[in-house]
Amino acid sequence: MSSPPRLSLAQVLVCGAAIVTLSMGTRHGFGLWLTPITQAQGWTRETFAFAIALQNLAWGCFGIFAGMVADRFGAFRVIVGGAVLYALGLAGMALATTPLLFAVASGVLIGAAQAGTTFAVIYGVIGRQIDPAKRSWAMGVAAAAGSFGQFLMVPVEGFLIAGLGWQTALLVLAALVLLIAPLALGLREPGFSGGAPVRREQTIAQAVREAFRYPSFQLLTAGYFVCGFQVVFIGVHMPSYLRDHGLAPHVASYALALIGLFNVFGTYIAGALGQRMAKRKILAFIYLSRAVTIAVFLAAPLTPLSVYVFSAVMGLLWLSTVPVTSAAVAGIFGVAHLSMLSGFVFFSHQIGSFLGVWLGGLLYDRTGSYDIVWYLSIALGVFAALVNLPVREAPIQRQPLAQAA
Numbered sequence: 001m002s003s004p005p006r007l008s009l010a011q012v013l014v015c016g017a018a019i020v021t022l023s024m025g026t027r028h029g030f031g032l033w034l035t036p037i038t039q040a041q042g043w044t045r046e047t048f049a050f051a052i053a054l055q056n057l058a059w060g061c062f063g064i065f066a067g068m069v070a071d072r073f074g075a076f077r078v079i080v081g082g083a084v085l086y087a088l089g090l091a092g093m094a095l096a097t098t099p100l101l102f103a104v105a106s107g108v109l110i111g112a113a114q115a116g117t118t119f120a121v122i123y124g125v126i127g128r129q130i131d132p133a134k135r136s137w138a139m140g141v142a143a144a145a146g147s148f149g150q151f152l153m154v155p156v157e158g159f160l161i162a163g164l165g166w167q168t169a170l171l172v173l174a175a176l177v178l179l180i181a182p183l184a185l186g187l188r189e190p191g192f193s194g195g196a197p198v199r200r201e202q203t204i205a206q207a208v209r210e211a212f213r214y215p216s217f218q219l220l221t222a223g224y225f226v227c228g229f230q231v232v233f234i235g236v237h238m239p240s241y242l243r244d245h246g247l248a249p250h251v252a253s254y255a256l257a258l259i260g261l262f263n264v265f266g267t268y269i270a271g272a273l274g275q276r277m278a279k280r281k282i283l284a285f286i287y288l289s290r291a292v293t294i295a296v297f298l299a300a301p302l303t304p305l306s307v308y309v310f311s312a313v314m315g316l317l318w319l320s321t322v323p324v325t326s327a328a329v330a331g332i333f334g335v336a337h338l339s340m341l342s343g344f345v346f347f348s349h350q351i352g353s354f355l356g357v358w359l360g361g362l363l364y365d366r367t368g369s370y371d372i373v374w375y376l377s378i379a380l381g382v383f384a385a386l387v388n389l390p391v392r393e394a395p396i397q398r399q400p401l402a403q404a405a
Helices: 009-027 030-041 045-073 075-095 099-117 119-129 132-164 166-177 180-187 190-195 204-212 215-244 249-273 279-299 304-317 321-333 338-367 371-388
Strands: none
Touching: 009 075, 009 099, 009 119, 009 132, 009 166, 009 180, 030 045, 030 099, 030 132, 030 166, 030 215, 030 249, 045 075, 045 099, 045 119, 045 215, 045 338, 075 099, 075 119, 075 166, 075 180, 099 119, 119 132, 119 321, 119 338, 132 166, 132 249, 132 321, 204 215, 204 321, 204 338, 215 249, 215 279, 215 321, 215 338, 215 371, 249 279, 249 304, 249 321, 279 304, 279 321, 279 371, 321 338, 338 371
């Protein structure tokens, strides 16, 4: 039986990049809401931080199951469902009157929405539809789109808050993310028409057992934990950190935008290098560079210029781990269960995200400072660099399944 035709490279990249731009771009601005929401509602920073931490954890949990569904029945249904949940979650953030309702809306609903509209699902389509010779590069393009979304959306969100108030701004964003649904039409894969599953050599259980018994998968997963801890702590808490030190609010907006702008280049370069260099070495370099960059930022005098330089350098390293890690997983295990396996790796990332953002709020409320979490970020960066070096990237050697049809 002949394999179904593939979607065109341009179609996959344009639609996938646009979806990631809206989904990732919106979430990267959540740190701008910390101060106005906590002041208006009379909540502590820990309350807001816990809700966003829960969002990251829910994103990781639901990401595994979103990946399973996307691998078996195609990404289209998952992305549309994610778009609807995203809109409901943003509206819920605007209308919530208690910490519990806020946590459900911004944590559970938006976390589930991100699971269905971001990298694991989109990369599954790229892995199945794009030739392996261009796979890492294409994943870099999609990650760069998410970074461009941060550069584009964070200032927009800042202007919306300033001009409309934080509640109306959230409702406007809720309408905007619904554009993800029609974009998903461009990712309807021919092999999944009518909901028919694709024939595979492995069951889901066999693929999961194989991955978790493979040391390199465990090492990639451990490194991704650190990635989540660092970027979400910085993304959510840096605006308040800068305001605490007397810098104007626009400095934080420009800083987050610069991270997004430079990450366009960082993720694209990382994806392109992943076609030519050992991915383990690229990942080790990224994590070690993050540790050094944070250490220099803390040691230098805090000025708008130092913030912008830090943001530009961190931007180059921000999501550059994403295409390289996903391409490494695809290279080792193949693409049949790529969305699901990427979901498991990403779950580790989100546990790190949960701890990074929650500890940031908790330790600030206890000590009045973010210093402990900054130092943890440095130590974890060194750890992640070391654990990625032993990763073996060669395709795993499988015994033919006796029951294969």
